[in-house]
Amino acid sequence: MTSSPTSRMRPRTARAVDARSLIEAVAARLGTADVEVAGDAEVTGVALDSRAVQPGDLWVALPGAARHGADFAPAVIAAGASCIVTDEAGRARVEAAAAEAGRAVALAVVPSGLRAWAGPLAAEVFGTGERAFPLFAVTGTNGKTTTTYMLNSLQRALGRSTGVIGTIEIRAGEEAIPSVLTTPESPDVHGILARMAENGVTGAAMEVSSHAIDYRRVDGIRFDVAGFTNLTQDHLDLHGTMEEYFASKAQLFEPARSAAAVILADGEWGHRMAEAARAAGAVVVTLSLEGEADARVTDVAQEGLGSRFTLEWRGERLEVVLPLPGAFNVANAALAVTMLLASGVSAAQLAPVLADGSGLAVTVPGRMQVIGTSPAAIVDFAHNPDALERALASVAGERRILVFGATGDRDPSKRHAMGRIAAEGADIVIVTDDDPHGEDPASIRAAVLEGARAAGTGASIEEVHPRADAIARAVELAGPKDAILVAGRGHETVQDVAGVDIPLDDREELAAALRRAGYPTLDQTTRKDGAEC
Numbered sequence: 005m006t007s008s009p010t011s012r013m014r015p016r017t018a019r020a021v022d023a024r025s026l027i028e029a030v031a032a033r034l035g036t037a038d039v040e041v042a043g044d045a046e047v048t049g050v051a052l053d054s055r056a057v058q059p060g061d062l063w064v065a066l067p068g069a070a071r072h073g074a075d076f077a078p079a080v081i082a083a084g085a086s087c088i089v090t091d092e093a094g095r096a097r098v099e100a101a102a103a104e105a106g107r108a109v110a111l112a113v114v115p116s117g118l119r120a121w122a123g124p125l126a127a128e129v130f131g132t133g134e135r136a137f138p139l140f141a142v143t144g145t146n147g148k149t150t151t152t153y154m155l156n157s158l159q160r161a162l163g164r165s166t167g168v169i170g171t172i173e174i175r176a177g178e179e180a181i182p183s184v185l186t187t188p189e190s191p192d193v194h195g196i197l198a199r200m201a202e203n204g205v206t207g208a209a210m211e212v213s214s215h216a217i218d219y220r221r222v223d224g225i226r227f228d229v230a231g232f233t234n235l236t237q238d239h240l241d242l243h244g245t246m247e248e249y250f251a252s253k254a255q256l257f258e259p260a261r262s263a264a265a266v267i268l269a270d271g272e273w274g275h276r277m278a279e280a281a282r283a284a285g286a287v288v289v290t291l292s293l294e295g296e297a298d299a300r301v302t303d304v305a306q307e308g309l310g311s312r313f314t315l316e317w318r319g320e321r322l323e324v325v326l327p328l329p330g331a332f333n334v335a336n337a338a339l340a341v342t343m344l345l346a347s348g349v350s351a352a353q354l355a356p357v358l359a360d361g362s363g364l365a366v367t368v369p370g371r372m373q374v375i376g377t378s379p380a381a382i383v384d385f386a387h388n389p390d391a392l393e394r395a396l397a398s399v400a401g402e403r404r405i406l407v408f409g410a411t412g413d414r415d416p417s418k419r420h421a422m423g424r425i426a427a428e429g430a431d432i433v434i435v436t437d438d439d440p441h442g443e444d445p446a447s448i449r450a451a452v453l454e455g456a457r458a459a460g461t462g463a464s465i466e467e468v469h470p471r472a473d474a475i476a477r478a479v480e481l482a483g484p485k486d487a488i489l490v491a492g493r494g495h496e497t498v499q500d501v502a503g504v505d506i507p508l509d510d511r512e513e514l515a516a517a518l519r520r521a522g523y524p525t526l527d528q529t530t531r532k533d534g535a536e537c
């Protein structure tokens with residue numbers, strides 16, 4: 005029997021918890037008085053989304069930007085929920101749905117701050133308050149997926165069985181579970197952690213997006229070590245300003261959320277993040293590629309497609325071989341290594357697998373993924389200004405040919421900046437579509453083109469769509485010594501155009517175009533499902 009991803013985002017074995025005691029325990033933990041509870045029930049699971057409810061679940065009916073979850077109470081009751089927790093605005097709808105269905109459902113009404121309840125409720129029901137394995141969290145604008153993959157690659161080199169939660173996939177040991185969000189909703193996060201424990205996981209890493217912090221998706225969890233990669237412009241549609249974006253991320257490093265913080269402290273935001281974490285009372289380990297810090301990267305050199313560097317840590321010098329291309333991956337790798345060191349793994353344990361390159365020999369699907377070498381042909385997930393700049397700087401060839409576009413319905417202020425960066429970093433810029441979502445693709449391209457042309461760099465600028473044609477055009481223009489970078493979509497396999505998912509895999513398109521032009525491609529057997537986390 006196959007099970008849906010949702011049912012695999014929770015343990016196989018449910019334990020029954022008394023609803024009233026559960027609600028009283030969480031109320032006490034959150035310091036909330038005046039919670040009304042009516043009726044009795046046994047709870048065996050927790051859900052936020054009506055579509056995920058299973059018999060015996062406690063369902064949290066939350067108010068949202070688009071609707072109140074309580075609108076879905078009839079479906080939830082029909083699905084067999086035993087208990088519903090909502091706010092005053094949801095009460096009447098839940099009571100009416102229960103009366104209509106003629107079914108007794110325990111109901112708790114929380115006076116305020118309902119979203120903060122979901123994580124702690126799930127922690128109690130799924131038994132994740134105590135964890136038998138170390139859990140690492142990574143936040144930052146760029147590098148979260150890569151760093152979690154590196155953390156797990158290193159943990160596996162130490163003999164651990166690993167779990168991951170992130171943009172590309174969720175994995176609980178050998179079991180792969182499709183991922184929808186970078187950080188799932190809190191009942192799913194706790195459910196997955198419980199499933200990891202069932203599957204014998206002995207070390208796990210997860211990405212924590214700023215959305216996750218704002219929407220309280222990691223409440224009820226205390227990470228062993230949280231790491232910070234960087235902060236650059238993105239998600240301003242949600243946060244409004246960089247200050248707000250920073251403040252969201254900073255919460256992850258508070259001692260209640262993470263036992264230790266490893267912060268890449270280079271640059272203004274990194275420096276400020278370390279200060280904020282210290283001010284919050286966190287145990288802080290700083291990391292730097294530029295100067296003094298608790299952990300320092302020195303002697304960076306290119307080695308094949310990848311790099312080699314030294315990590316200085318408490319009087320030790322660890323020699324690190326990193327097979328992955330991309331200069332920025334030195335920062336990601338140093339962060340992963342330092343997080344393991346901060347968790348108590350000794351330098352002596354790590355030294356052999358760092359020196360021979362095996363510890364960081366990892367494929368991250370769609371992140372600086374090499375499709376061909378002559379011309380150099382790379383697919384990358386860079387979809388914000390800083391990532392695009394760094395990705396471009398990391399590809400080398402006689403001419404750099406870039407294919408990219410900006411996403412619709414997301415932070416339009418990125419488009420002009422990315423156009424400028426493209427024209428500054430590439431010799432040939434081919435502007436095309438990313439996911440337009442509900443927006444007019446032509447106007448998104450126009451904003452990008454305007455930024456590119458305004459840069460006045462002399463780069464050749466073309467507009468080609470659909471995206472597959474833009475990739476083919478890049479190959480048509482390339483000579484064997486050039487480098488092609490196809491940026492923005494990485495591992496993604498469908499393009500959302502006005503709500504319709506159109507199959508499109510940049511890696512497949514680039515490989516096919518190279519082959520048509522008679523150029524060699526790398527053996528891509530691991531390309532599509534190359535997740536090795």
Ligand SMILES: CC(=O)N[C@H]1[C@@H](OP(=O)(O)OP(=O)(O)OC[C@H]2O[C@@H](n3ccc(=O)[nH]c3=O)[C@H](O)[C@@H]2O)O[C@H](CO)[C@@H](O)[C@@H]1O[C@H](C)C(=O)N[C@@H](C)C(=O)N[C@H](CCC(=O)O)C(=O)O
Nearest residue numbers: 052053054066067068069070071073076185186187213215
């Ligand atoms: C902007 C954002 O993150 N919104 C999140 C927020 O939505 P909301 O408060 O507006 O909720 P709503 O859609 O009005 O629905 C209200 C309630 O009804 C429930 N509902 C809704 C529909 C239904 O059929 N049944 C049902 O029960 C919802 O679960 C929700 O609890 O709370 C909902 C759950 O309570 C989330 O599902 C929703 O995330 C949506 C799915 C989303 O797409 N988020 C993206 C942008 C996101 O989180 N991305 C980050 C990564 C970003 C990055 O780094 O690129 C991520 O971590 O994935």
Ligand SMILES: Nc1ncnc2c1ncn2[C@@H]1O[C@H](COP(=O)(O)OP(=O)(O)OP(=O)(O)O)[C@@H](O)[C@H]1O
Nearest residue numbers: 145146147148149150171332371384385386391395
């Ligand atoms: N340390 C870094 N600094 C700047 N850019 C980076 C860094 N690491 C990765 N990138 C760029 O960001 C892209 C996305 O990388 P990755 O998936 O690891 O980050 P992420 O934080 O998980 O992103 P997202 O949340 O958008 O999925 C890469 O394809 C690369 O272009």
